[in-house]
Structure formats: C-alpha cells, structure tokens
Amino acid sequence: GAVVSQHPSWVICKSGTSVKIECRSLDFQATTMFWYRQFPKQSLMLMATSNEGSKATYEQGVEKDKFLINHASLTLSTLTVTSAHPEDSSFYICSAALAGGTDTQYFGPGTRLTVL
Amino acid sequence: TQLLEQSPQFLSIQEGENLTVYCNSSSVFSSLQWYRQEPGEGPVLLVTVVTGGEVKKLKRLTFQFGDARKDSSLHITAAQPGDTGLYLCAGGNTGTASKLTFGTGTRLQVTL
Numbered sequence: 001g002a003v004v005s006q007h008p009s010w011v012i013c014k015s016g017t018s019v020k021i022e023c024r025s026l027d028f029q030a031t032t033m034f035w036y037r038q039f040p041k042q043s044l045m046l047m048a049t050s051n052e053g054s055k056a057t058y059e060q061g062v063e064k065d066k067f068l069i070n071h072a073s074l075t076l077s078t079l080t081v082t083s084a085h086p087e088d089s090s091f092y093i094c095s096a097a098l099a100g101g102t103d104t105q106y107f108g109p110g111t112r113l114t115v116l
Numbered sequence: 117t118q119l120l121e122q123s124p125q126f127l128s129i130q131e132g133e134n135l136t137v138y139c140n141s142s143s144v145f146s147s148l149q150w151y152r153q154e155p156g157e158g159p160v161l162l163v164t165v166v167t168g169g170e171v172k173k174l175k176r177l178t179f180q181f182g183d184a185r186k187d188s189s190l191h192i193t194a195a196q197p198g199d200t201g202l203y204l205c206a207g208g209n210t211g212t213a214s215k216l217t218f219g220t221g222t223r224l225q226v227t228l
Contacts, residue, residue, distance in 0.1 A: 004158075032214055043204060043221040044159070093158050097214035104149070105214060107158035 003027055004096050006108035013084055014116055020080045021111045023094030029074035030096035034105060035067075038091040050077045084115040118143040120207055120219035128225040129195055137190040137203055137222045145207035148181050148188045149216070153202040162190075195226045 003026040013019050023033055032051050036044040048069050050056045056069035068080040077096075081088055091112050095105035120141045129135055139148070147166045151159035163172050165181035165188065172179045176199075178191040188205055205219040 006158075034215070036218075041223070044218045046215070046218075049215060091156075095158075104161065104164060105216060107151075107160070109158045110156065112156070 002098070002106040004030075004094065004106045004108040006092075006094055006111050008111060009109060010112040010114075012114045012116065015085055016083055018080055018082045019084055019113060020078055021092055021094075021113075023077045023079070023096070023108050025075045025096040025106070028096070028098055028106075030077075030098065031074065032097045033071055033077040034095045034097070035069060035077075035079050036093045036095070038093060038110075040091075044093060047079075081113065084113070086115045089113055089115045118145075118207065118217045120205055120217055122203075122205060122219040122222045124222060125220065126223045126225075128227065131196055131226055131228050132194050133226075135192050135195060135224070137192075137205075137224075139188045139190075139205035139219050141186050141207060143207070144185050145209060145217075146185070147208040148185070149206045149208065150179055150188070150190055151204045151206065153204060154200075159204055192224075195224075197226045197228060200224055200226050 005024045007022045035047045037047050038044050046059050047062045048056045048058045050069050050071040052071045052074050058064045071077040091110050093110045095107045097105050123138045149164045150162045153159040163179045168183045168185045170181045176193045180189050203222045206216040208216050
C-alpha cells in the first residue's frame with residue numbers, strides 16, 4: 001500500500017517551454033502533497049506544500065509564478081514549470097501524506113527534467 | 117530554520133564492515149525518519165522513530181533517536197553491496213502538516 005506515482009519519469013524540453021509533472025497517490029487519499037527538487041549529489045529541498053482544494057504554500061526562494069502547483073483532488077497534484085530554463089533542470093520528487101496520518105510521507109519515483 | 121547535518125557525507129567501505137551514520141540538529145523534532153534513495157529513484161522509508169532514546173532494528177540496520185530528540189544514528193552491521201545508496205534523515209514536527217526537514221545526506225558505497 002501507499003504507492004505514489006509520477007508522470008512522466010523523464011522529460012526533455014526546450015528553453016522557454018512549460019512542463020507539467022503529475023503526482024498521484026494510487027491507493028490512498030492524500031490531503032497533503034509535497035514537491036521537492038534534488039540536484040545531483042545533494043539532498044531533497046522542499047519547494048512547496050500542496051493541500052487539496054487550497055493554494056500551495058511555497059518555501060522561501062521558490063517562485064510561485066514559475067512553479068505552478070495544482071491539487072485538484074485527494075489523489076492528484078500537478079507541478080508546472082513555466083518558461084523553463086536550463087537552470088531548472090533537476091530531479092523533481094513528490095510525496096504524499098495520508099489524510100489524518102502522522103509525519104510519514106510516501107515518495108514518488110521522481111521526474112528527471114532536462115531543459116535544453 | 118531547522119537544519120539537519122549528516123556525517124559523514126560520503127563513505128566507501130568493503131563488504132562485511134560496520135558503519136554508523138549520524139544525523140544532528142540543534143532543533144527538537146517530534147519524529148525522525150530515515151530513508152534510502154538509489155540513483156534516479158525516490159526515497160524509500162526505512163524507519164520512523166518518535167520517542168527520545170528509542171531504538172529500532174531492521175535486520176542489519178539499527179536506528180536510534182537521541183534522548184533529547186535532536187539527533188539520530190543509523191548503524192549498519194556487516195554491510196553488503198545492496199546497502200549502497202544515499203541515506204537521508206528527515207525530521208518532522210507535529211502540527212506542521214507532516215512537513216519534513218531533510219538532512220544533508222550520506223552517500224554510502226559498499227564494494228566487494
């Protein structure tokens with residue numbers, strides 16, 4: 001149980017285009033989903049916290065107009081990287097927390113974004 | 117801002133050796149989790165500890181939460197190549213909607 005999927009698993013796009021990444025909780029409802037970014041050989045950096053039906057809460061230094069987050073249902077959150085640039089190339093990982101659960105987060109397999 | 121420092125940052129050992137990874141903070145956490153991440157994949161939860169002084173064992177892995185809930189350690193006995201990966205600790209606080217603060221990470225390489 002507690003499986004989280006991400007789509008796509010990898011994407012290559014041209015500079016200036018927008019890319020959407022989906023995060024789904026497959027067998028549970030997730031009131032809260034989280035989006036992380038991970039650069040090579042580094043730890044996970046939280047970008048934003050996404051609550052179903054409300055606006056996402058962004059961490060300091062993360063541009064909310066560039067990284068659009070939508071959490072339309074208890075099983076789906078999307079991250080759209082708008083006007084992507086090469087410096088946005090990274091490994092994006094989402095996680096989901098069980099509704100009414102503890103601190104445990106279940107992580108997706110990640111999406112590798114490469115911006116040319 | 118809560119910070120979690122892990123040490124060592126990188127560890128290369130031979131199969132059969134023992135090792136300990138440390139996770140330290142000046143902040144108190146309500147829970148502490150350990151994850152292992154392999155290249156190109158998401159982190160996989162190994163254990164959650166919530167009580168100061170708590171010790172949990174998972175086969176050859178032993179996890180301990182500090183008495184003051186500010187630090188934790190992961191000890192691996194008789195390491196195997198399959199233990200290779202990035203080990204991450206993460207601290208959580210009750211009332212922050214499950215938000216986690218991740219440690220700096222320890223990259224472990226176990227060779228034959």
